[in-house]
Amino acid sequence: xxxxxxxxxxxxxxxxxxxxxxxxxxxxxxxxxxxxxxxxxxxxxxxxxxxxxxxxxxxxxxxxxxxxxxxxxxxxxxxxxxxxxxxx
Amino acid sequence: xxxxxxxxxxxxxxxxxxxxxxxxxxxxxxxxxxxxxxxxxxxxxxxxxxxxxxxxxxxxxxxxxxxxxxxxxxxxxxxxxxxxxxxxxxxxxxxxxxxxxxxxxxxxxxxxxxxxxxxxxxxxxxxxxxxxxxxxxxxxxxxxxxxxxxxxxxxxxxxxxxxxxxxxxxxxxxxxxxxxxxxxxxxxxxxxxxxxxxxxxxxxxxxxxxxxxxxxxxxxxxxxxxxxxxxxxxxxxxxxxxxxxxxxxxxxxxxxxxxxxxxxxxxxxxxxxxxxxxxxxxxxxxxxxxxxxxxxxxxxxxxxxxxxxxxxxxxxxxxxxxxxxxxxxxxxxxxxxxxxxxxxxxxxxxxx
Amino acid sequence: xxxxxxxxxxxxxxxxxxxxxxxxxxxxxxxxxxxxxxxxxxxxxxxxxxxxxxxxxxxxxxxxxxxxxxxxxxxxxxxxxxxxxxxxxxxxxxxxxxxxxxxxxxxxxxxxxxxxxxxxxxxxxxxxxxxxxxxxxxxxxxxxxxxxxxxxxxxxxxxxxxxxxxxxxxxxxxxxxxxxxxxxxxxxxxxxxxxxxxxxxxxxxxxxxxxxxxxxxxxxxxxxxxxxxxxxxxxxxxxxxxxxxxxxxxxxxxxxxxxxxxxxxxxxxxxxxxxxxxxxxxxxxxxxxxxxxxxxxxxxxxxxxxxxxxxxxxxxxxxxxxxxxxxxxxxxxxxxxxxxxxxxxxxxxxxxxxxxxxxxxxxxxxxxxxxxxxxxxxxxxxxxxxxxxxxxxxxx
Numbered sequence: 001x002x003x004x005x006x007x008x009x010x011x012x013x014x015x016x017x018x019x020x021x022x023x024x025x026x027x028x029x030x031x032x033x034x035x036x037x038x039x040x041x042x043x044x045x046x047x048x049x050x051x052x053x054x055x056x057x058x059x060x061x062x063x064x065x066x067x068x069x070x071x072x073x074x075x076x077x078x079x080x081x082x083x084x085x086x087x088x
Numbered sequence: 089x090x091x092x093x094x095x096x097x098x099x100x101x102x103x104x105x106x107x108x109x110x111x112x113x114x115x116x117x118x119x120x121x122x123x124x125x126x127x128x129x130x131x132x133x134x135x136x137x138x139x140x141x142x143x144x145x146x147x148x149x150x151x152x153x154x155x156x157x158x159x160x161x162x163x164x165x166x167x168x169x170x171x172x173x174x175x176x177x178x179x180x181x182x183x184x185x186x187x188x189x190x191x192x193x194x195x196x197x198x199x200x201x202x203x204x205x206x207x208x209x210x211x212x213x214x215x216x217x218x219x220x221x222x223x224x225x226x227x228x229x230x231x232x233x234x235x236x237x238x239x240x241x242x243x244x245x246x247x248x249x250x251x252x253x254x255x256x257x258x259x260x261x262x263x264x265x266x267x268x269x270x271x272x273x274x275x276x277x278x279x280x281x282x283x284x285x286x287x288x289x290x291x292x293x294x295x296x297x298x299x300x301x302x303x304x305x306x307x308x309x310x311x312x313x314x315x316x317x318x319x320x321x322x323x324x325x326x327x328x329x330x331x332x333x334x335x336x337x338x339x340x341x342x343x344x345x346x347x348x349x350x351x352x353x354x355x356x357x358x359x360x361x362x363x364x365x366x367x368x369x370x371x372x373x374x375x376x377x378x379x380x381x382x383x384x385x386x387x388x389x390x391x392x393x394x395x396x397x398x399x400x401x402x403x404x405x406x407x408x409x410x411x412x413x414x415x416x417x418x419x420x421x422x423x424x425x426x427x428x429x430x431x432x433x434x435x436x437x438x439x440x
Numbered sequence: 441x442x443x444x445x446x447x448x449x450x451x452x453x454x455x456x457x458x459x460x461x462x463x464x465x466x467x468x469x470x471x472x473x474x475x476x477x478x479x480x481x482x483x484x485x486x487x488x489x490x491x492x493x494x495x496x497x498x499x500x501x502x503x504x505x506x507x508x509x510x511x512x513x514x515x516x517x518x519x520x521x522x523x524x525x526x527x528x529x530x531x532x533x534x535x536x537x538x539x540x541x542x543x544x545x546x547x548x549x550x551x552x553x554x555x556x557x558x559x560x561x562x563x564x565x566x567x568x569x570x571x572x573x574x575x576x577x578x579x580x581x582x583x584x585x586x587x588x589x590x591x592x593x594x595x596x597x598x599x600x601x602x603x604x605x606x607x608x609x610x611x612x613x614x615x616x617x618x619x620x621x622x623x624x625x626x627x628x629x630x631x632x633x634x635x636x637x638x639x640x641x642x643x644x645x646x647x648x649x650x651x652x653x654x655x656x657x658x659x660x661x662x663x664x665x666x667x668x669x670x671x672x673x674x675x676x677x678x679x680x681x682x683x684x685x686x687x688x689x690x691x692x693x694x695x696x697x698x699x700x701x702x703x704x705x706x707x708x709x710x711x712x713x714x715x716x717x718x719x720x721x722x723x724x725x726x727x728x729x730x731x732x733x734x735x736x737x738x739x740x741x742x743x744x745x746x747x748x749x750x751x752x753x754x755x756x757x758x759x760x761x762x763x764x765x766x767x768x769x770x771x772x773x774x775x776x777x778x779x780x781x782x783x784x785x786x787x788x789x790x791x792x793x794x795x796x797x798x799x800x801x802x803x804x805x806x807x808x809x810x811x812x813x814x815x816x817x818x819x820x821x822x823x824x825x826x827x828x829x830x831x832x833x834x835x836x
Contacts, residue, residue: 018193020137041134044697048194048640056191065640165690171573172595177548177631181555184634189483197635198696198822201544202574202595207823210690216707219690219825220603223546223595225575231592238610261572264558268566319582319591385573430579431591 007079018053019046031076039074047072059087091240093312094440097159097299099152099252100393101125101145102381103278103292109405112380115278118271119262119291120382124148131212138195139208140175142256145295146205147212150250154213157299157307162250164218165209166235168228170385172202174258182260205254226350226427227317229253229296229386230435234315236300252297253386265291270428272353281353281379289352292382296389298396304440309396310421313337313436320430323363330368330424333434341368345418346398348375348391349410350425352383357429364424365410373415375408388425388433395421399439442717444682444832445609446674449529449667451521452775454762455490455660459524464779467787468807472761474646474658480628487642489628490660490763492517503584510567512547513627515580517663517768522581522621529667530677531619538590538617540608541578541665542600542624544767544821546593547571549629577625590617595767597821598729599688600624601664602770602829606686608668618673623665623771632766633659639696645791647732647764649757650741650803652794657731660763664771666778679834681778684718684814687711691824697735702743704826705729705818709747712816712828723753723830724810725786727773727817728803730757731764736820741799754810756789756803770819770827777815777831784811 012026015035019042033039036047047068054060054071060082062068071081101122104113113123122145127136130148139147146167154162180196201207203221210219218239222231229252236249265271272288281290300312316333318326334340347369349361365374381390398404398418423435452459455473456466466473473490480491499516500509503523511519518541531537550571558569570576578593590611594603601624608622626632636642636659643656668683689711691704698704713720729740744752758776765772780786789803813833820826 022137023133043694045138045195045198045695048638051640052191052193052638170575177572180635181548181552181631184552184630185556189630189634192634192638194635194638197631197638200635201597201822203597203821203823203825204695206596207690207695207825210692210824211695214692216690216692216704218688219596219823220594220607220688221596221823222592223574224578224592225570225573227592228575234592234616235607235610238607238614238616241614242610260559264569267558267561267563268569270569317590317592318588319579320588431575 005079007082008075011075011078014053014057018049029075032074034074035072058082060085091244091302093237093240094301094304094308095298095310095312095396096301096305096308097153097157098309098393098396099149099156100296100389101149102294102390104380108380109407112279112407116275118275119257121257122293138199140173140199140256141293142173142254143205143208146252146254147209149295149297150209150252153250153297153299157301157305159248159299161213161215162248162299163246164239164249165206165215166232166249166251167206167221168232168253168386169202169205169221169223169255170225170228171255172223173200173204174256174261176200178258178260225431226385226425227431227433229388230315230317230433237315240302247302249300250297251300252295253389254295255293255384255386257291257293262291278382279379282351284353285355287354287356289354289383291384293384294381294389296393298392308440310399311438311440313438316434318432321432323359326360326363327367330364330434337436339420344369344372344420344422345416346373346375346421348395348421348423350378350388351376352378360426371413373413374410376410377408385427388423391423395423395437399437442684444684445612445668446671446679447666447681447683447778448669448674448677448679449525449531450680450775450778451524452664452772453492453517453520454662454765454772455492456761458494458520460775467761467776468785470788470790472646472790474760474763482630482633484633484637486644487633487637488646488658490658490765491628492661511580512571512577513549514543514546514625515577517627518577518581518625519584521663522585522665525665525667526585531667533586535589536618537587538611538620539578539582539587540592540594540604540620540622541581542594542604542767543574543577544595544597544600544626545629545632546574546577548631549627552630596825597823598766598769599819599821599825599827600767602819602827603688605666605683605771605774605829606688606827609683609686612668612670619667619669621665622668624768625663626661626766626768628659628661641733643732647760648791649730649732649759649789650737650796650801651792652796654732654734654737656733657759658763660765662762662765662768662772664768664775666774681781682832682834683829684832685712685716685830686828687715688827691826693824696822698739698820700739702739704824705740705743705820706746708826708828709743709816712830716830718814720748722814723816724812725780725815726753726755727777727815728755728757729818729820731759738796738798740818741796741801745799752801754786754804756787758787760790773817774829774831777817780812780815781831781833785809786812
């Protein structure tokens with residue numbers, strides 16, 4: 001079980017900002033909550049935005065947009081992927 | 089037998105509130121924004137978060153027009169926008185230039201397309217029907233109306249066509265109007281627009297949607313008789329264009345009770361209007377409105393709203409009057425507009 | 441009897457040639473116009489595009505424009521294509537002659553060039569401030585040909601010119617115009633190249649429409665226009681073909697992506713087929729939208745199978761020749777559809793090798809000789825905008 005890290009908070013903050021989730025506070029997003037579909041309700045445009053975010057903030061370049069599906073499952077999953085692959 | 093066309097629902101957002109006749113809003117900047125409702129009352133936050141002002145205004149006024157006419161799903165959505173989703177275009181372009189084509193966010197690009205407004209209305213309503221967007225400068229809304237007129241004449245069963253015009257102000261691109269004399273050089277109060285004899289005008293934004301029906305309903309405002317667009321014409325040529333447009337509709341200039349003109353205070357081009365004001369419409373009640381809502385490519389949406397309201401209520405707000413003609417019962421209203429001497433349009437409405 | 445609206449002229453400029461004859465030559469010899477960008481000022485030199493070799497200067501000189509002209513690249517392409525069409529049809533231009541042009545970004549090539557300058561308050565090139573708006577480009581085209589009456593622009597992304605063709609036909613049928621020039625123009629810009637790149641749907645290889653291993657589209661540029669005329673205007677002049685029917689529908693699913701069942705595409709084709717009032721098997725060939733993106737080709741395949749009850753007529757996408765010319769795509773493909781009819785040939789879908797697992801559809805991959813009487817042409821765009829046009833042989 002991953003514990004809440006600075007990375008988790010940072011991710012939530014950038015998601016709220018980048019995706020214009022005006023009605024939300026970063027703390028409203030739970031670590032396990034699905035980001036797409038029934039959870040937070042993000043869509044395919046958000047997925048593309050998250051790909052830009054990965055590259056901009058963590059130097060991770062996804063070659064296939066489809067890869068996002070396995071990474072952008074939840075904040076936990078994203079944080080784990082970033083920890084393992086970040087170049088900055 | 090061709091269908092008749094009635095304006096049965098209206099939704100409008102402009103720089104003025106509904107009570108502009110008594111309490112006009114005053115602006116002192118050359119570019120001013122629309123007076124907008126709380127969009128959250130109309131659009132869900134998840135959908136709202138990506139929308140620019142143009143899309144928010146467009147979707148909201150479309151919903152208001154449908155509600156006014158008590159129609160849930162239109163048979164077609166036809167949008168006119170002279171400058172489209174400027175704000176997102178500007179956002180994407182600035183990033184592209186600043187970041188040298190690197191790591192660009194896709195959202196502003198997606199939202200920059202001219203048919204975003206029409207597309208988002210369709211998405212909001214789940215409407216899979218005919219959906220087209222016109223972008224022909226100041227004849228954009230009129231192009232959309234002409235398409236609707238065709239749709240209603242092609243099929244005797246057609247009904248409930250949603251037509252509207254939207255344009256927004258953006259921080260950077262709207263400001264470019266300062267550079268090419270589209271705007272006045274000195275600040276001026278909007279209500280004093282016609283007191284200043286100088287080039288340029290004042291700019292704003294707005295959205296007006298109309299639900300057109302082929303039958304008269306309780307909420308019907310007026311009948312839309314005909315529209316015409318003329319890309320370019322001389323001041324003198326304009327008079328004969330107006331006359332032949334009226335003749336095609338079995339009317340003479342004196343049959344027009346009210347003419348709504350698009351004067352915007354630009355002394356280089358207002359002669360198109362003045363020529364009619366001093367000519368064939370000398371003895372006609374003349375109305376002007378751009379001192380209230382500013383100039384933008386689809387500003388005539390406000391003129392259609394005025395015409396519809398006047399024909400329904402019989403009342404003409406004094407703040408619009410450019411001359412004083414003893415009031416008669418208003419039956420026929422002609423709207424004429426142009427911008428920078430191009431994209432002239434004529435629209436004829438009648439009381440029901 | 442629905443005869444359709446007469447087409448008396450056509451003109452085209454694309455990555456495979458600056459007139460109809462050159463385009464035809466490339467189509468029959470299987471010569472693609474896709475290559476890495478040469479003239480377009482972009483850092484993405486690794487993204488293949490369908491670029492037109494003619495520079496703005498070349499075109500302006502050929503059109504004898506003054507040195508300080510205000511024609512954007514899209515306007516130059518538009519005039520070049522219309523000139524061919526007007527000459528072919530010997531078009532009469534008066535107040536009953538209209539122009540309906542489709543464009544997505546119009547003169548934004550000028551805006552991206554001068555944006556920084558304008559933003560800094562430099563007004564040296566102020567005549568191009570309005571170039572960003574689609575009507576500006578159309579206006580310049582109208583001016584070149586002296587068209588003063590009905591001039592309008594449709595901007596529905598990649599279906600713009602198909603919608604312009606449709607509107608033109610409706611204006612003729614309603615008697616609002618006697619003659620109308622219809623089509624569309626779009627040029628390569630950094631704005632669109634980077635936009636589609638940010639959506640991750642550009643292929644680094646020449647596009648492979650309808651192939652299982654397709655990766656995305658190649659952006660293109662071009663302009664194509666048709667001349668539509670009312671019956672009593674035709675007299676003894678040649679009719680190249682007829683626009684028999686059309687349909688537009690909205691997918692109402694997503695701002696950019698198509699729904700999995702291709703509902704918008706299905707409805708657009710359905711409307712066109714119903715209006716044409718012909719049996720399904722009367723369609724000899726389909727010029728598919730077929731951009732080469734995963735999403736479009738999957739959705740279009742499903743829509744084709746649904747509408748044709750799994751007996752899909754011969755079809756191909758010509759995007760591997762020209763690239764996806766956005767707003768101009770529908771008009772480019774309208775010209776190709778008329779060539780299909782005139783030459784009794786079907787042009788191949790280049791770069792296809794593996795059918796998609798989801799549909800198993802196989803496009804025409806080699807030039808085929810076959811009588812073609814009726815062509816269905818699809819164009820789909822952002823905002824769920826789907827348009828289908830049906831072109832038919834002129835029956836004397």
